[in-house]
Structure formats: structure tokens, C-alpha cells
Amino acid sequence: MNKHWWKESVVYQIYPRSFVDSDGDGIGDIQGILSKLDYLKDLGIDVVWLSPVYTSPNDDNGYDISDYQDIMAEFGTMQDWEQLLAEMHKRGIRLVMDLVVNHTSDEHAWFAESRKSKDNPYRDYYIWRPGLDGKAPTDWRASFGGSAWEYDEATGEYFLHMFSKKQPDLNWENSALRQEIYNMMRFWLDKGIDGFRMDVINMISKKEFLAPYEDFMNGKAENNGYEPNGERVHDFLQEMNREVLSHYDIMTVGECPGVTPEQAQLYTDEDRHELNMIFQFEHMSLDKQKGLRKWDVKPLYLPDLKANLSKWQKQLHNKGWNSLYWNNHDQPRIVSRFGNDREYRVESAKMLATVLHMMQGTPYIYQGEEIGMTNVRYKTIEEYKDIETLNMYKERVFEQKRDPGEVMESIYAKSRDNARTPMQWDNSRHAGFTAGEPWIQVNPNYTDINVAQALKEPDSIFYYYKKLIELRRQYEIIIYGSYELILENHESIFAYIRTMGNQKLLVIANFYQAEAVFTLPKDISFISKELLIGNYHVEEEEIKQFTLRSYESRVYKLDCTVQ
Numbered sequence: 001m002n003k004h005w006w007k008e009s010v011v012y013q014i015y016p017r018s019f020v021d022s023d024g025d026g027i028g029d030i031q032g033i034l035s036k037l038d039y040l041k042d043l044g045i046d047v048v049w050l051s052p053v054y055t056s057p058n059d060d061n062g063y064d065i066s067d068y069q070d071i072m073a074e075f076g077t078m079q080d081w082e083q084l085l086a087e088m089h090k091r092g093i094r095l096v097m098d099l100v101v102n103h104t105s106d107e108h109a110w111f112a113e114s115r116k117s118k119d120n121p122y123r124d125y126y127i128w129r130p131g132l133d134g135k136a137p138t139d140w141r142a143s144f145g146g147s148a149w150e151y152d153e154a155t156g157e158y159f160l161h162m163f164s165k166k167q168p169d170l171n172w173e174n175s176a177l178r179q180e181i182y183n184m185m186r187f188w189l190d191k192g193i194d195g196f197r198m199d200v201i202n203m204i205s206k207k208e209f210l211a212p213y214e215d216f217m218n219g220k221a222e223n224n225g226y227e228p229n230g231e232r233v234h235d236f237l238q239e240m241n242r243e244v245l246s247h248y249d250i251m252t253v254g255e256c257p258g259v260t261p262e263q264a265q266l267y268t269d270e271d272r273h274e275l276n277m278i279f280q281f282e283h284m285s286l287d288k289q290k291g292l293r294k295w296d297v298k299p300l301y302l303p304d305l306k307a308n309l310s311k312w313q314k315q316l317h318n319k320g321w322n323s324l325y326w327n328n329h330d331q332p333r334i335v336s337r338f339g340n341d342r343e344y345r346v347e348s349a350k351m352l353a354t355v356l357h358m359m360q361g362t363p364y365i366y367q368g369e370e371i372g373m374t375n376v377r378y379k380t381i382e383e384y385k386d387i388e389t390l391n392m393y394k395e396r397v398f399e400q401k402r403d404p405g406e407v408m409e410s411i412y413a414k415s416r417d418n419a420r421t422p423m424q425w426d427n428s429r430h431a432g433f434t435a436g437e438p439w440i441q442v443n444p445n446y447t448d449i450n451v452a453q454a455l456k457e458p459d460s461i462f463y464y465y466k467k468l469i470e471l472r473r474q475y476e477i478i479i480y481g482s483y484e485l486i487l488e489n490h491e492s493i494f495a496y497i498r499t500m501g502n503q504k505l506l507v508i509a510n511f512y513q514a515e516a517v518f519t520l521p522k523d524i525s526f527i528s529k530e531l532l533i534g535n536y537h538v539e540e541e542e543i544k545q546f547t548l549r550s551y552e553s554r555v556y557k558l559d560c561t562v563q
């Protein structure tokens with residue numbers, strides 16, 4: 001297996017709006033991030049992935065970009081950003097920028113031109129279609145609710161938007177558009193950034209699903225359902241790689257909803273020259289009812305999670321590379337989701353971190369995860385800010401007349417705002433996030449859960465994450481070892497083995513509050529063992545069989561004779 005720095009790194013994601021506000025306007029900013037770089041250095045991460053900081057009307061908090069080559073005024077200036085890059089590099093931290101090129105904002109200059117007339121040079125930068133019998137060209141639904149098509153008066157046609165109607169989709173079939181994007185990427189790369197996280201990059205090719213209008217009219221084509229991973233996506237990524245990515249020493253991670261491991265191999269196999277790794281979402285849908293939306297939750301069944309993550313571990317081993325994550329700005333907090341955010345918050349947060357960080361792949365830590373931040377329960381819908389959450393509430397409560405109490409429960413479980421509450425720095429007003437009024441309220445538990453507190457306690461979640469990162473530096477087996485699930489059918493223990501040469505790592509985790517008895521499979525023998533990390537004090541020496549306490553996890557290094 002080829003060795004690369006991005007396989008050996010730990011990434012920390014910053015959602016700038018909610019990280020630190022330096023100027024009291026209630027919105028996080030770049031100078032705020034600068035003030036916390038030493039904190040990140042102390043945690044030990046190698047790379048920062050910065051969610052979008054480009055100019056944006058903020059319909060979707062920066063994922064709707066109106067100028068790719070400028071910084072959002074609320075966040076600061078280009079000079080601030082350059083200072084950020086320089087200060088990160090000074091500390092040995094790399095910077096990965098968000099690349100949002102499936103769509104722009106409808107306030108982008110290209111779209112302003114495109115909507116003007118059918119013969120405008122920018123018309124074809126976006127996806128325009130005439131209506132079909134007075135209705136939208138296809139019945140595709142937008143991710144944030146409603147039709148994916150918006151009628152535009154000026155030219156009497158519809159444009160496609162897979163997200164909000166202020167996020168029109170770009171037409172990647174247009175080669176001039178692709179060149180503009182590549183130039184924009186070079187602009188940032190030449191400033192010295194270390195890579196891109198590519199927003200919904202597996203959605204950029206959609207032509208084959210958009211049958212020509214005439215085919216609908218003469219009955220040759222039916223409305224195809226929308227599918228990601230369109231037939232040209234790999235051509236586009238290979239072209240991007242050839243023209244741009246391959247000229248720099250960078251890392252790339254593509255956000256790819258709806259991919260299988262087989263498809264992930266196509267994106268990440270090094271010989272194919274596309275991306276280094278992708279974010280897949282299968283494990284994020286295991287607590288959703290089949291066929292329904294993410295809001296329709298069901299309890300996690302642990303063997304499903306074990307089977308799923310293990311499948312990804314096995315199938316990408318030597319054939320691609322995994323990204324490892326529990327959290328990001330779109331997901332609820334993992335300790336509230338798969339852990340216990342009440343009496344076992346600390347134990348379960350550490351346990352979840354252990355299970356993830358000992359796997360093969362590049363781990364991502366989302367801001368606040370390292371101190372065990374939890375989901376929030378705002379009393380009223382008015383306190384929520386996320387467009388997806390608000391649209392869903394409108395649809396279910398006002399259109400479908402569902403019980404508002406039930407809808408609020410699904411928001412408590414799944415809203416993206418769970419991840420977007422301000423970072424909890426200390427127990428002062430607004431958790432030290434801002435001296436003004438925060439754009440979204442802080443989680444009231446900041447008085448107990450905050451960075452200042454975590455730094456004071458040697459047993460805190462923060463120091464546990466720090467140790468996990470150090471172990472990755474110390475033991476190559478964590479990065480390059482093979483993976484084997486053990487106790488496959490056990491309903492409360494997640495355990496696996498990593499192997500490299502005559503070394504093994506034995507990772508054991510009890511996912512629940514009830515105690516669980518661990519029994520080492522008979523075929524695993526070893527000469528000596530060493531406990532590398534655990535979330536409880538461990539006395540007993542015997543590991544052939546022992547009882548795991550509530551949410552207990554341990555990692556042993558086993559030295560074995562080569563078989």
C-alpha cells in the first residue's frame with residue numbers, strides 16, 4: 001500500500017459561523033479561528049477542513065456561493081484569510097478548503113447572466129429546460145423540499161436546483177464552465193492551500209437522467225428518477241485531476257451521498273487518478289426507517305453498524321481509502337445519537353472515538369466533538385436557523401398537518417442545527433463564543449461542557465482524543481494494518497482486530513450501559529499484550545474473558561508470532 005501524508009493525518013473540521021466570533025457581531029469569523037490555532041495545535045490535529053468562507057447570501061450558510069474568489073465580509077477579508085493560512089502553516093497545520101461546485105448561489109454573476117436570455121453566453125452554465133405540459137420538466141424533489149425545478153419568468157423556462165432554489169445546479173457538460181472552475185481551483189492552490197473537500201461532488205453529472213424534452217413529448221422517455229454518480233462523473237474528475245489536482249501535493253475528499261463501496265473504489269482507487277477519499281453516508285442512515293426520510297428515526301441496531309463499517313473497511317483495503325467520521329455540520333452530535341449524553345456522556349464519547357479512530361482511514365473530528373458537545377433542544381421552531389429543518393417543519397406541520405410535538409422530536413434527533421450551536425469555549429456568557437448576541441443560541445449545557453473545563457481535567461474527552469491522535473503517530477498499524485471484525489453477531493460489543501506483521505491491535509467497545517462479557521475468540525493467540533488506551537481504569541490482567549463496564553472501550557497491542 002502506498003504511503004501518503006493524508007493517510008497519516010487527522011483532520012479537524014471548522015464550521016466558521018459557529019466557531020469563534022472576534023468582533024462581537026454574533027457570527028464566527030477568521031480572526032476568531034486565528035485566536036484558537038494554538039488550541040488546535042495542542043489537540044494535535046494535522047489538517048483543518050474549513051467549511052465555506054466565500055462570499056455568500058447565506059441561504060444555506062455559505063454553501064450557496066456568489067463569489068468563489070472572495071471572502072464573506074462577515075468572516076473577514078482576504079488578508080485575514082492569508083494570515084490564517086500562514087499561521088496554520090507556521091504551526092504545521094494544513095488547510096483544506098471547501099469546494100462547492102455542484103451549484104452556485106443564484107446571486108452569482110454567472111447565474112445573473114444565465115437567466116437573462118436564452119442566447120446569453122452564460123445560459124448553458126446552468127441547467128435550463130422548458131416545462132412539460134405546463135409543469136416542471138421532471139418530478140425530481142430538491143433536498144430541502146419541494147420541486148427541484150424553479151420556473152423563471154424572464155425566459156419562461158425552469159432551472160434545476162437539487163438543494164434550495166437559491167442554489168442553481170451548474171451544467172458540468174459545458175467545457176467553458178469546467179475551465180472556469182479549474183482556474184478558480186488553481187487560484188486557491190497557488191495561494192498554498194493543501195486540498196479540497198468537494199461538496200456533493202458525485203452529483204455533478206446528470207445528463208442521462210435529463211432526457212431531451214422532445215422525448216418526453218413524443219413518449220420516447222419517461223421521467224427518470226434522479227440518481228447521483230451520473231455516467232460522466234468519472235470523466236469530469238479525471239479531467240480535473242489531470243488539469244489541476246495532479247500538479248499539487250494536496251489531499252482531496254469528495255462528499256458522495258448514496259455511494260456503495262464498489263462505487264467508492266472507482267472514486268478513490270489511486271490508479272484511476274480521481275480523489276484520495278470520499279465521505280460515504282451509509283452508516284449515517286442506519287437510524288432511519290427504511291424508505292423514509294432522515295427525520296423518521298429508529299433506534300440503531302448495533303450489528304447493522306458493525307456490518308456496515310466493516311464492509312467499508314474490507315472493501316476499500318488496498319483498493320481505495322476510507323474517511324472516518326461520526327460528525328460534521330450536517331449531522332446530529334454522535335454522543336447524543338449513538339452514545340449516552342446524560343450520565344455516561346464522557347464514557348460513551350470516548351468509546352465512540354475509540355471505535356472510529358482505530359479503524360483504517362483518515363479520521364475527521366468536527367468542532368466540539370473533542371469535548372463531547374451534545375444535541376440541543378430549543379423550545380420553539382423560531383430558534384432554529386437551518387433551511388432544511390425549517391422547510392421540513394413547514395411541510396410536515398402546515399401542509400401535512402402532523403403533530404408539531406412529534407415533528408419537534410425529529411428535529412431534536414436530526415436537525416443540522418444540533419451541530420451548529422456555537423462552540424463552547426468556557427462558562428462565561430454565550431460560552432465565550434461571542435461578546436454580542438450569537439446568530440444561533442448556545443446549548444444551555446455550556447456551563448458544564450466547555451473547552452476551559454476540559455483542559456482542566458486530565459481525564460477529559462479532550463485529552464482522550466489527543467491520546468488517540470498520538471497513538472496514530474506512534475503505531476503504523478493503526479494506519480496501514482488490515483481489519484477483521486470479531487464477535488460479529490454480538491448485540492452490544494463492537495470488537496475488531498487490526499493486523500500488521502506480527503503485531504495486532506485488539507479494539508473492544510461496549511456500546512451500551514449494561515455490562516457485557518467479552519470473550520476472546522480462540523484462534524487469537526499472542527505472546528504479550530499492552531493496554532494502549534481505555535476509558536476506565538483497568539486492573540485485571542486477563543483478557544481471554546472479562547466484563548466490560550458501561551460504554552467501556554479498550555485497545556490492546558498484542559505481539560504475536562508470525563503465522
Ligand code: NOJ
Binds near residue numbers: 060063200255
Ligand atoms: C452538503 C453540505 O455539507 C451541506 O451543508 C449543504 O447544504 C449541501 N451539500 C448543499 O451544498
